[in-house]
Amino acid sequence: MQVLAVTPEIFPLIKTGGLADVAGALPVALAGQGVTTRTLIPGYPAVMSAFRKKKALYQYPGLQGGKAAIHAASVSGLDLFMLDAPHLFDRAGGPYGDATGADWPDNWRRFAALSQAGADIAGGAISGYAPDLVHVHDWQSAMTLAYMRYGMANTVPSVITVHNLAFQGQFAAAIFPELGLPASAMALDGVEYYGGVGFLKAGLQAASAITTVSPTYAQEIRTPAFGMGLDGLLNLRAGDLHGIVNGIDTEIWNPATDPHLVANYSLKSLKARKANRKAVEDRFNLVSDDSPIVCVVSRLTWQKGMDILAASLDDLVAAGSRLAVLGSGDQGLEGALLAGAARHRGRVGVVVGYDEALSHMMQGGCDAIVIPSRFEPCGLTQLYGLRYGCVPIVARTGGLADTVIDANEAAIAAGVATGFQLAPESAAALGHAIRRVISAHADPMVWTAIQKQGMKADVSWDRSAQKYVQLYKSLIAKGQPAE
Numbered sequence: 265m266q267v268l269a270v271t272p273e274i275f276p277l278i279k280t281g282g283l284a285d286v287a288g289a290l291p292v293a294l295a296g297q298g299v300t301t302r303t304l305i306p307g308y309p310a311v312m313s314a315f316r317k318k319k320a321l322y323q324y325p326g327l328q329g330g331k332a333a334i335h336a337a338s339v340s341g342l343d344l345f346m347l348d349a350p351h352l353f354d355r356a357g358g359p360y361g362d363a364t365g366a367d368w369p370d371n372w373r374r375f376a377a378l379s380q381a382g383a384d385i386a387g388g389a390i391s392g393y394a395p396d397l398v399h400v401h402d403w404q405s406a407m408t409l410a411y412m413r414y415g416m417a418n419t420v421p422s423v424i425t426v427h428n429l430a431f432q433g434q435f436a437a438a439i440f441p442e443l444g445l446p447a448s449a450m451a452l453d454g455v456e457y458y459g460g461v462g463f464l465k466a467g468l469q470a471a472s473a474i475t476t477v478s479p480t481y482a483q484e485i486r487t488p489a490f491g492m493g494l495d496g497l498l499n500l501r502a503g504d505l506h507g508i509v510n511g512i513d514t515e516i517w518n519p520a521t522d523p524h525l526v527a528n529y530s531l532k533s534l535k536a537r538k539a540n541r542k543a544v545e546d547r548f549n550l551v552s553d554d555s556p557i558v559c560v561v562s563r564l565t566w567q568k569g570m571d572i573l574a575a576s577l578d579d580l581v582a583a584g585s586r587l588a589v590l591g592s593g594d595q596g597l598e599g600a601l602l603a604g605a606a607r608h609r610g611r612v613g614v615v616v617g618y619d620e621a622l623s624h625m626m627q628g629g630c631d632a633i634v635i636p637s638r639f640e641p642c643g644l645t646q647l648y649g650l651r652y653g654c655v656p657i658v659a660r661t662g663g664l665a666d667t668v669i670d671a672n673e674a675a676i677a678a679g680v681a682t683g684f685q686l687a688p689e690s691a692a693a694l695g696h697a698i699r700r701v702i703s704a705h706a707d708p709m710v711w712t713a714i715q716k717q718g719m720k721a722d723v724s725w726d727r728s729a730q731k732y733v734q735l736y737k738s739l740i741a742k743g744q745p746a747e
């Protein structure tokens with residue numbers, strides 16, 4: 265089976281968050297199950313400069329205002345198509361904005377172009393390549409399905425995965441004439457969204473099936489509280505909506521071989537974690553003692569509950585915990601956390617920035633990782649935590665609720681506990697959870713049992729990749745009715 269994936273990010277080439285991890289790991293997992301994936305990504309500078317050997321397979325004399333070409337290349341087991349469109353993607357800064365973090369004003373044009381190229385490939389633009397199915401991710405590639413629906417590839421089945429409903433790609437109606445879609449597309453069941461154009465909405469409407477990254481989030485987004493304006497549409501399409509929990513790349517995230525750790529270890533050699541713990545203490549200027557180091561590796565945003573964490577710092581330190589925070593995002597939150605570190609020298613350390621290597625070291629050296637999100641489609645850092653014996657402390661929402669078994673008395677007695685759950689959006693619940701963690705940590709038998717049970721959990725892609733394959737097969741068997 266041949267699948268064309270379209271995504272704005274892919275690890276290891278370009279990553280701002282969990283979407284990149286999934287886009288990079290899923291094709292490898294699917295390959296083991298007879299699915300060949302080729303992934304279309306934008307030709308950002310980091311992408312185009314990664315390959316010496318490129319081959320232009322398709323040329324556009326004009327695509328959203330400039331010349332463009334589709335190239336093919338392979339890296340780390342991934343087969344890629346790259347959309348080389350310098351007027352759209354050859355810019356310093358991040359994939360979505362400039363160095364100050366401000367969004368590019370023409371993001372609609374950039375990701376409409378990516379989507380147009382995706383639909384063109386699906387429709388046969390690359391000679392000899394005809395995918396059986398198209399799989400797109402989030403709003404940045406969602407319009408692929410609209411271009412397919414109103415164009416050549418309207419019989420190719422498709423899947424859209426929602427990694428985060430908060431990001432919708434909503435733009436003014438004035439852009440519509442420049443999208444190159446027929447006038448009939450500007451309709452309630454087309455790309456129209458609250459009077460403007462909705463990229464994610466258009467994809468949700470056109471997809472043969474919709475997936476999101478955990479069963480609980482798939483239910484939550486059908487409610488007004490989590491649906492972010494799309495719950496009505498998601499309820500209409502409930503029969504085509506599936507929750508498939510993310511896995512992780514267990515080669516890249518393997519404490520036994522991870523090159524970013526001072527000391528490698530496994531279930532049988534947990535004591536070796538001490539050397540990593542020492543390295544974390546040094547990096548974050550923490551005092552050395554027996555109290556647990558609780559870490560955070562996160563975008564610093566409201567979604568992730570980082571305001572609740574910042575407001576709870578004094579309480580968490582008073583309870584006896586040490587904290588190591590790595591993150592970047594909202595400047596107000598960065599400031600609040602840095603101020604907390606200044607108030608609690610030696611007990612709270614904060615590194616503002618994005619540091620892949622340090623994130624591995626923290627999972628390998630800290631005792632626990634806290635994820636107090638308000639909503640969390642899946643969450644990956646708790647899965648890395650499970651694999652590394654860095655016990656997850658998670659808000660009971662979305663994929664966090666689906667992947668961590670709370671260490672209540674019954675679960676401890678049954679030997680199934682893998683972490684700690686808390687009620688979302690509550691500083692009191694966070695404080696209570698940290699006190700439970702400190703008390704469990706003080707009992708090495710209990711703590712080691714929780715760590716080991718987490719390390720035994722299956723966080724690989726195996727089962728979830730099977731679910732995607734089953735879904736792909738059922739859609740291909742059904743066929744996509746032409747309009």
Ligand SMILES: Nc1ncnc2c1ncn2[C@@H]1O[C@H](COP(=O)(O)OP(=O)(O)O[C@H]2O[C@H](CO)[C@@H](O)[C@H](O)[C@H]2O)[C@@H](O)[C@H]1O
Pocket residue numbers: 280281282283285286427428477510561562563590591592617618619620623640641642643644645663
């Ligand atoms: N400062 C930093 N330095 C280094 N690494 C950092 C970092 N901040 C974050 N990371 C890394 O970025 C990734 C973030 O993954 P999350 O699952 O938390 O996702 P995110 O909210 O971006 O993604 C959305 O998509 C993913 C994938 O589907 C869903 O799991 C999630 O719920 C949804 O919100 C992890 O690999 C983490 O280690």
